[in-house]
Amino acid sequence: MIQLIRGFKDILPEEIAVWQHIEKTARSLFADFGFKEIRLPILEHSELFKRSIGEDTDIVEKEMYTFSDGKRGMITLRPEATASVVRSYIQHKMYAKDPVQKLYTIGPMFRRERPQKGRYRQFYQIDAEVFGVNSPFIDAQIIFMLVTFFNRLSITDLETHINSLGCPECRPRFQKRLLGLITSVKSELCIDCEKRSTKNPLRVLDCKVPTCKKAMEDAPSILDFLCKDCDNHFEKVKALLDKRQVSFVVDKQLVRGLDYYTRTAFEIQTSLLGAQNAVAGGGRYDGLVKTLGGPAQPAIGFAIGFDRLVEIAGINKEDFISKPDIFIAALGEKCIDTAFEWVCTLNIKGVKCEMDFSGKSLKSLMKKADKLNAKHVLIVGEDELETRTVTLRNMSTKKQVSIETDSLVESIQEVLK
Ligand code: ATP
Ligand code: MG
Numbered sequence: 064m065i066q067l068i069r070g071f072k073d074i075l076p077e078e079i080a081v082w083q084h085i086e087k088t089a090r091s092l093f094a095d096f097g098f099k100e101i102r103l104p105i106l107e108h109s110e111l112f113k114r115s116i117g118e119d120t121d122i123v124e125k126e127m128y129t130f131s132d133g134k135r136g137m138i139t140l141r142p143e144a145t146a147s148v149v150r151s152y153i154q155h156k157m158y159a160k161d162p163v164q165k166l167y168t169i170g171p172m173f174r175r176e177r178p179q180k181g182r183y184r185q186f187y188q189i190d191a192e193v194f195g196v197n198s199p200f201i202d203a204q205i206i207f208m209l210v211t212f213f214n215r216l217s218i219t220d221l222e223t224h225i226n227s228l229g230c231p232e233c234r235p236r237f238q239k240r241l242l243g244l245i246t247s248v249k250s251e252l253c254i255d256c257e258k259r260s261t262k263n264p265l266r267v268l269d270c271k272v273p274t275c276k277k278a279m280e281d282a283p284s285i286l287d288f289l290c291k292d293c294d295n296h297f298e299k300v301k302a303l304l305d306k307r308q309v310s311f312v313v314d315k316q317l318v319r320g321l322d323y324y325t326r327t328a329f330e331i332q333t334s335l336l337g338a339q340n341a342v343a344g345g346g347r348y349d350g351l352v353k354t355l356g357g358p359a360q361p362a363i364g365f366a367i368g369f370d371r372l373v374e375i376a377g378i379n380k381e382d383f384i385s386k387p388d389i390f391i392a393a394l395g396e397k398c399i400d401t402a403f404e405w406v407c408t409l410n411i412k413g414v415k416c417e418m419d420f421s422g423k424s425l426k427s428l429m430k431k432a433d434k435l436n437a438k439h440v441l442i443v444g445e446d447e448l449e450t451r452t453v454t455l456r457n458m459s460t461k462k463q464v465s466i467e468t469d470s471l472v473e474s475i476q477e478v479l480k
Contacts, residue, residue, distance in 0.1 A: 070176070070184030080383030081373055086169060088215050089189050089367075096208050098165040098191055103147040105171065109137040115146040115351055117322025119262040121255075126174040140173035143321070144190040145348070145364055146355075152194055153357035162195030162360050169369070181339030181371050189372075192364035194352065199296050202327045202347065202363055203303035209331065209343060209365055210309050216376045218333070221342070224314035225304075225329045227297040228265075228346065229289050237288035238264050244282055251278040268318045271338075284315035293326055300327055323348040327363065335375045342375065343367040388479055389455075390437035391418040392428035394444040401468075402443050408472050414479065432458065439478070441466075 067073065074082060090100070109129050116122050128140040141147055148166055151157075157164050169189050176182055191208075193201055206223065213221055229237065245252070245260045245267055252260070252267065256275050259266040268279055289297065304311055311329075319328050328346035336342070345365025352360045389409065393402035402418050409416040419431055425442070432440045440456045447453045451468045455478060466474045 068184070070178035072183060072185070077380065077384065078373070080385065081376065081378050081380055082369070084378060084383055085216060085369065085372060085376060086189075089167070089169065089212060092208065092212050092215060093167045093191060096165070096204070098167045101148065101151060101166045101168050102170070103141075103144065103151060103168055105141055105173075106138050107141055107147055107150065109139040111146050111150055111355070112139055112142060115149065115321075115323055115355060116143070117263070119259070120266070120322055122174060122321065126176055128173050128175060142174045143172055143366060144168050144170070144188060145192060145321075145323075145351075145366070148190070148192045148364070149351055149355050149357070149362070152360075153352065153355055158195065158352075158358055158360055162358075164194045165191070166194075167191040179339070181336050181368075181374065183370060187369035189367040189369055190364065192362060194362045195360050196363070197349075197361045199299035199327075200303065202296075202300045203307065203309075205345070205363060205365060206300075206304060206311075206329055207307050207309055209345075209367070212367075213331065213342075216372070216378070218342075218372070218375055220333050220335050220375070222332045223304075223309065223311040223329060224317050224332060225300070225311050225327065226314050226317040227286060227289055227293055227326050228318060228324050228328050229285055229293050230325050231350070233288055233290035233293055234265075234285070237283065237285045240283050240288070241265065241267070244279070248278040251275070263322070265318045268316050279316070282316070286313070286315060296326055319344060319346060323351040323354070325349045329365070331367075333371075333375055336371055339371060341368065342371045384436070385415065386436040386438060387415045387417045388437075389414060389416040389439050389441055389475060390428075390432040390435055391416065391441045391443060392425060392432065393418055394425060394428075394442075395422065398443045398445065398448060401448060402441075405441075405471060409475065412472060412476065414475065441475075 112127060113123055122142045127142055129137055132138045148168060152164060167190060170187065171185050172188050173185050175184055178184060193205060210223060241264045245264055249257060252275050253270065253272045256267045256270050267275065268282060317328055317330055324346040326347040330341050331343040332340045333342055343365055347363040349361040352362055391402045391406060393399045399420055399422060406416050406418050417435065419428055437458060440458060442454050452465050453468055454463050455466050456463045
């Protein structure tokens with residue numbers, strides 16, 4: 064038997080209701096905050112991710128699914144959504160209509176990572192991006208939106224970590240200082256960090272290897288190196304979050320795994336997921352639109368790990384499983400014919416109604432109704448058709464009512480009101 068690929072998974076019908084509920088919650092909340100949906104292709108030119116995420120990041124170095132597209136060069140299954148949203152913002156000159164655009168997208172991402180709980184090779188993200196706003200108000204607003212989203216899903220075991228990554232003006236001074244520390248503890252760092260130290264020292268702060276974490280414990284804080292503008296920006300974001308009573312911790316180790324971030328960076332962490340503790344991450348990327356060939360427009364966004372969210376959301380799957388309002392137990396060929404007409408009519412009237420076409424016995428049809436968790440069963444036999452009266456049984460109260468077949472649809476709608 065051919066099995067699915069390691070690190071990939073099926074989302075089965077019994078789980079889908081939770082996914083749909085989360086998605087619906089996101090769509091409704093994001094729309095209230097003025098976001099519009101955008102749907103983007105899953106494949107992009109590899110160059111897009113190399114230029115945006117950065118050549119020396121784990122994602123680009125070792126996690127991308129990249130293929131040759133013949134003469135058209137190399138293409139990649141998107142490992143994240145921001146780069147594609149930016150590409151689209153530039154390609155369609157959205158900035159010309161209005162530089163301020165609030166966009167969200169939901170869909171699969173692909174990274175060739177070691178599969179484990181909460182870490183898949185195809186995973187899903189709910190992604191939101193805002194272009195054209197420099198003000199710290201938007202930083203606070205989207206963090207507030209994110210926290211509100213988790214509240215709506217009754218997820219409480221969360222911690223919001225924030226940091227500032229500075230800008231091209233102030234960050235190099237910090238990098239230089241960090242490099243000093245890295246050089247002095249080099250022997251304690253993992254091989255990856257040794258490489259990172261020359262190309263991208265900030266990334267060493269992000270390493271999950273315990274010895275690296277330990278070695279970087281006393282690392283200087285980037286916050287002590289911020290220029291005046293970055294510092295003011297960060298102070299304002301924190302003050303606004305305080306005012307909205309969004310609790311957060313300032314986390315000087317938080318640097319994020321992608322190169323394009325500037326200023327505010329944030330991550331929502333939970334203790335419910337073990338090692339994979341991040342459920343959402345994001346930040347400002349004021350330079351990226353320009354880097355990718357667009358006008359200099361600031362931007363900020365976040366991505367929520369949909370799969371991890373499903374694992375921690377306090378959602379009772381049972382509450383979301385769709386149950387038929389009516390199951391019609393039709394006994395014999397003639398009754399099946401008539402019941403089929405009723406099912407069709409009820410379905411188009413918005414009644415969840417099902418039947419079985421196999422002509423099985425009443426006993427086995429009742430078993431089937433039980434399995435489907437049908438709220439009511441309508442029993443239709445030859446006698447019932449003859450007398451033009453059928454019996455509708457409420458499966459939880461066991462109460463039965465007689466219904467005239469001539470006004471069947473209306474009577475059922477009345478019962479279900
Ligand atoms: P992590 O530190 O867990 O690797 P990340 O920093 O690589 O996360 P981002 O690129 O910020 O993750 O993506 C945003 C969110 O997407 C993460 O917070 C996480 O919830 C989710 N995510 C990232 N990679 C995976 C994966 N391989 N499988 C499932 N979810 C993932
Ligand atoms: Mg990662």
